[in-house]
Amino acid sequence: MGTRRHGLIRARKAAGYTQETLAVELGLDTTTVGQWERGKSEPMPYKRPKLARILDVTLRGLEDLLAEGTVAEPASSSALDTDVVSGPSVDYETWADDLDRVAVCLGRQEFHLAKLLLDRWTGRLVPSGDDRGLYLYGRSLRLLGDLRQDQGVLTGPMSARQSYGRAMAVFRELGADRRVAQLELQLAVLDEMGGNHEPAAEQYRQLATDTRLDARDRTRAQLWVGTALSKAGRNADAITFIKPAIQRFEALEEPQDWSVAFQKLALAHRGDGDLSQAGVAFQVALDHRPGDAPMQRVRLDTAHGHLLLSDPATADSGLKLLEGAAATSTQYGMMHQLQAISGIRRAYERQA
Known part of the structure; x- marks a missing residue:
């Protein structure tokens, strides 16, 4: 939770604004100023110069007012150090193409190339006042969060949580409710x-x-309640959420999600002591493999080895399957998967 920013509240009142009228003046949702306070x-960085003028403070003075509260999910990790660039100077077509390339790279766990492509945009600019540019910026931050999540960098500076929080701030200002909800799902x-x-x-529930x-996202959330x-x-309890999710994925014609759900069902049956049903469920997952990307192979082999x-x-x-999955995780920098595999091995060794 954040800390109440009393200095920011006093500055707003001294300037003669309520939370709602200040939000309207800035072109924001009426709840946004309350979130800041x-x-x-x-x-967002591009809003700060205008906000400082309204409150009759310098940019540095505004930063001091904002520093009073410790933000759980900051909108920007280095707002004053980021260039604010207006729409016409940005090649949005190239930006969008690069983000499509990033998504492909992440699907193949090509993290280095994905980071290079993202750094072209997130490392040097924030678009000002242009909805298309802001939307692409939000997408960039979301993909950066996905990259850090896959690498196992979950919390702290330069983490998935920080990137998702910044992306959420962008999409919230744009009124992109679906994107905000998707980020809430990722934070869960x-x-x-x-x-x-x-x-x-x-939260999944x-x-x-x-x-x-x-x-599809609602069904994934239901599956993840079970996991x-x-x-x-x-x-x-988990099984009662996973089984209906499997049926819904089939109805939605989502074969990869459907296959992964059988992996989760197998592990839930294993945890419930029913190894026969676990084996049946996992055989379905093996017969309908979700894909051959490194992350997909590691997750399947880890679940299989665990079973x-x-x-x-x-x-x-x-143990041999887990050893191979660990080697692949190390090769591609999937540190969270490696930690999970190590945890399974340690638990087995304690019981042996």
Whole structure:
């Protein structure tokens, strides 16, 4: 949670504005100024010069007012050091093409090239007042968050959480409700990856019925309720969320999500002590592999290895699968996957 910014509140009142009238003057949603004053977000860089003029303070003075609150998800990690560039000087077509290339790179775990492409845009400019430029900037920050998540950099400076928070601030100002909801979903994923399984499950549960999201994202949220509950040891409850998600993915004709859901179902059955049903579910996942990208191979082999460790007769095969998955994770820099594999091995060794 942020800290209330009393200095910012006093400056607004001294300038003769309510939260609502200041938001209108800045062309923002009427709740935005309240978010700033409660320390939950910060003004985007391109808004700060105008805000400083309205409050009759210098830019440095405005930064001091904002520094009073510790922001959970800052809108910008270095606002004054980022160039503010107007629309006409930016080649939006090239930018959009680069973001498409980034998405392809992330799908192949080509992190170095993805970062180079993103740095062309996120490292040197923030577009000012142009909705198209801001939208591309928000997409860039979202993809940067995806990159850092895949690398296992979840919290702190230069982390997935920080990038997602900055992207959310952009999309919130644009009124892009679906993009905001998608980022809320990603933040819940980070909570789950960080071990906060019950809070993540509750957030997933809320988003599973959130009409800001499309049908696929709502179904993914429902599946992830199950994965979070399974990690929390509530495997029987998890199964009641995973099975309907499988049916919905089939109806939506989403074969990759459908296959991954069977992996999750197998692990939930394993946790619930039903190795027979776990084996049946995982065989479906093996027969309908979601793809051959490094991340997909590692996740499938990790789940398979985890399942094989449950039976002494297949434990050696499970350890070999985990060893291969760990080598691939190291090769491609997928540190969170490597940590998960290490955790499975340690748990097995304690029980052996």
